[in-house]
Amino acid sequence: MELKSHPAGRCPVAHEAVTGAPTGCPVSARAAAFDPFQDAYMEDPAEFVRWAREQEPVFYAPRLGYWVVTRYQTIKDIFRDPVTFSPSIVLERMSPTSDEALQVLKQYGYAMNRTLVNEDEPIHMARRRVLMAPFTPEHLAGHVPMVRELVRKAVDRFIDDGRADLVDQLLWEVPFTVALHFLGIDAEDREKMRRFSIAHTVNAFGRPSPEQQVSIAHTVGQFWQFAGEVLEKMRRTPDGPGWMRYSIRQQKLYPDIVTDSYLHSMMMAIIVAAHETTAFASANAIKLLLQHPTAWRDLCEDPALISPAVEECLRYSGSVASWRRRTTRDVVLDGVPVPAESKLLLVVSSANHDGAHFVDPDLFDIRRENSAEHLTFGFGAHQCLGKNIGRMEMQVMIEELSRRLPHMKLAPQTFEYVHNVSFRGPQHLWVEWDPARNPERRDPSILQRRHPVRIGAPHARDKVRPLVVRAAEPVAEGIVRLRLAATDGRPLPQWAPGAHIDIECGETGLSRQYSLCGPLSDTSEWTVAVQLDPASRGGSAWIHRHATPGTVLRARGPRNHFRLDEQARRLIFVAGGIGITPIMAMAERARALGIPYEIHYSVRCRACLAFERELRELHGERLHLYVSEEGRRNDLAGLLATPDPQARIYACGPQRMLEALERLAAGWPEDALRIEHFSGSAPRLDPSCERPFEVELRNSGLRLEVPADRTLLEVLRASNVDVQSDCEEGLCGSCEVGVLEGEVDHRDSVLGRAERQGHRRMMACCSRARSQRLVLDL
Missing domain, CATH: 3.10.20.30 (Beta-grasp domain)
Known part of the structure; x- marks a missing residue:
């Protein structure tokens, strides 16, 4: 199949060279109709391209002249390789600029150069290294008090009104002021800068009409001149605060890297990057949280959930719908040949809903284990430099609102968006509440409360989920089975065989891991089994003493680093004692998939044998039991005597058993044996x-x-x-x-x-x- 460079509107495939293709053309009817410049795409890009993600993950869109990429791993791999996939077109106009608009820009001396977001290597990374220090968590922590004060004052202005447009009255103003502060720009021209930044966004990412282009060109030209004026002021006071003055100081040390034209261009680009993405992300997040009242209630009650909630909001409904790249050589993406010099539209909103990477991706779960792996910020060398500024601002704004207006609700409204391929967020976000119920009227100390801001990805330990004990029943000597449900009765997230949850045991911060072992299809509850350890450091003893029906436990997860290989030709499961718990789910899944398997389950005594009836009913002759006190032990040496390259061994149990298996499996393929541990051996750093x-x-x-x-x-x-x-x-x-x-x-x-x-x-x-x-x- 011959592939050629192509203008928008024409198919890039030479049809005369195509033989045996099912359609003879990569442009299906849905691909031909694809147009992101409409409300349905702006409202929910992931849903808009669901058909592509599931059936046609890479397609050519003739209306755009772009190849559209929709799956997580493919997009992440593209981000990994900035040489093959150049970022040079990130700020390229979606519509050709009219001659009249070009003349207008020329009048203003407009000469926008490449910046961090759209420049190639090696200069990109050289500049990034020189200019990144102010973006590190250590430096950003110093900006938190200023952000808190800005947010508090903004909320003060409407707290007693009972109704507000959060975009106009908070979410636009605060990120913009923070951006100016971070850059070191005086706030006196804030409204002018706001108007400039909107025009810059439409110019770069939108599809304005020829008439609109002329008007926008005047505004962009004025923005360019204004940025130059501000830069000259800063040069006169280079030791002052802000990232732009820091860059001016770095220019003296690295004049070949930090050039005059680069500084001028960055002055414009960073205002948009630091402002609009955060404003839109905050609007999307608060809209999403209020559409999910349970999640909103949970973080109002537990502010530690705010950082994880921000991450899930960025995954589920981020402010960046897509990034763009240009291929520098012929490539194959998801089996589709794409020629050199092609333009790629990477729909990261779609990638963030890819079920191959995120379990149950359309579930909004603020405790999701891997939410921080979203691609909203990009990935790799060009990952957003200001990501942690945005995270920090979003946390502070959500914390202030959740503390002072926990009874806030979305007002009836129709959401409107600025049509463009990159940034997305509602232009207005109306909320309403009853001022008489404002908590600070009853308890003024609420105004002084502060929760620590997490600068960076959230701690997994903050993703706590309250679970009520529905039942606690003994299933063997010293083993209790707990059936756990959400406190509000809602379905729990799906999980895969081998997954575990962490349960906090008491108020000391101690937590222990327990494998999920209930039916895989049951999302109404999770099941774990806990064995009382005679040498317990407080974990299992606390569970056995306190986890009674009606008790609410704090748990995290599910998390899985003991995944079942569902492509295996044969499975051997080896369990000792309580180690049967992860094996139960794995064996259930193997049975459903029709993979040949066998279970070897060893216990010390008959009274220690848990789940015998369930295991026998489900697995019959595939189950092999070994009870030591009855004289029957598992012959591990015999079991592993003949290496089978098609088999996979999964084992969980006492450390002595696992060590024996590791020795005996030395002659098997390297990846044949997979082990689950539940005790740490890492020494403290000396x-x-x-x-x-x-x-x-x-x-x-x-x-x-x-x-x-x-x-x-x-x-x-x-x-x-x-x-x-x-x-x-x-x-x-x-x-x-x-x-x-x-x-x-x-x-x-x-x-x-x-x-x-x-x-x-x-x-x-x-x-x-x-x-x-x-x-x-x-």
Whole structure:
């Protein structure tokens, strides 16, 4: 099939060269009709392209002259490779600029240059390194008090009105003022800058008519001149505050990297980037939260949920619908050949609803385990530099509203959007409430309350879900089965075999992991089984003592680092004692898929045998029981005597059993044995016994030094790199990062033998480098 460069409106395939294709053309009827410049797309881009995500993940849209990409992994892989997929067209106008508009821009001396968002390597990363310091969490923490004060004053102005347009009265004003403050611009021209930024957005991302182009060109030209004037003022006071003055100071050190034209262009670009995306994201988030009253109530009651809620809002309904890229060579995307010099529209809103990456993606769940993996900010070298400014502002605004107006509701309204392919958010957001019910009228101390702001991706430990114990029943000696449900009776998120939840045991912050073991199809409740450990440090003993029917437990998850390979040709399940719990769900799934399997379940005594009746009824002769006190033990050596390259072994149980399996499986394929651990072995960091090492972040272009007294996780966070964490003991798997080069000193209890030997994954909270340098997939 010959593929050629193509103008908009023409199919890029030479039809005479196509033989055997089902349609003879990549442009289906729906692809031919695709047009993002309409309300349905702006309201819900993910739903608008659901058909493509599920059936036609890459298609050519002749109305745009773009190839449209809709799936998560494909878009993430494109972000990973900024050389093959150039960002140079990110700010390219969607409609050709008319000659009259070009003349208008020329009158103003408009000469917008490339900036961080749309420039190629190697200059992009050189500039990013030189200019990124003010964006790190350490520096951004200093802006929090100012943001709080701005938000408080804005809410004060309408708190007693009973009705407000949050966009006009809060969500636009605060991010814009913060943007000006961050840049170091005086606020006296705020309204003029607001008008300029809207015109700049429509100019770059919209599809204005020829008449509108002329009017917009005048505004953009004025914006350009105004930006130049502000820049000249700053040059006269270069030691003042703000990122632009910081950039001016850096220019003296790196004149070839930070040029005059670059500074002028960045002055315009950063105002839009730092302002509109946050304003729209905040509007989308509050609209979404108020449309889900249970989620809104939960974060009103528990402010620790605000940071995770922001992340889920960015995933579910972010302010960036799509990014754009240009191919520099012929490529194949999701099996579709795409020629060099093609334009790509990466619909990240669709990627964020891809069921291949997000379980039950259309469920809005503010406690979602992997919500921070959304692509709204992009990924890799061009990931949004100001992402944490936006996160911080959104948290403060939602916290203030949830504390002072928890009874706020959406007013009846029709939502309107500025039509463009990149940014999305309602132009107005009307809410209403009864001022007589404002909590601060009864308790003025509410005004003084503050919840810590999380600068960066949320802590997994903050994603707490209250679960009520429906039933607590003994199923064997020392083992209790808990049936847990949402406190409001709503369905719980779906989960996959091997998943576990973390349950907080008491008020000390102690938490323990328990595998989910109930029916996979039942979302009305989750089931775990807890064995009383004679040497309990407080976890299992607390559960057995306090988890009675009606008790509300605090849990996190589900999380899964013990996933079942559903492509396996044969499955061998080995369980010891309470280790049967993750195996139960895996065996149920294997049975449903028709994969040959066998279960080998060992216990110390007959009274210790849990779930025997259920297991026998479901699995029959596939179940093999071994009761030690009755003289029957599992012959592990015999079971693994003959390596089977088509089999996968899943094991959970006592450490001694797992260690024996690891020895006996040495002759099997490297990835044959997969083990679940529930006790951590990572030692506490001792700087006197460690050595520093270097990490290169392949997708971000950064090189970082990890000193002897800091973990990799700490260094990554300090450098504005998103990595989630929870236990920080090498046990939960939430801080896993990919490794591309180098040898890892594994200190976790998550990875199996083959995964450790492969040196392709590591836990950033505890593991270190065995080699001098690691290259990470970040």
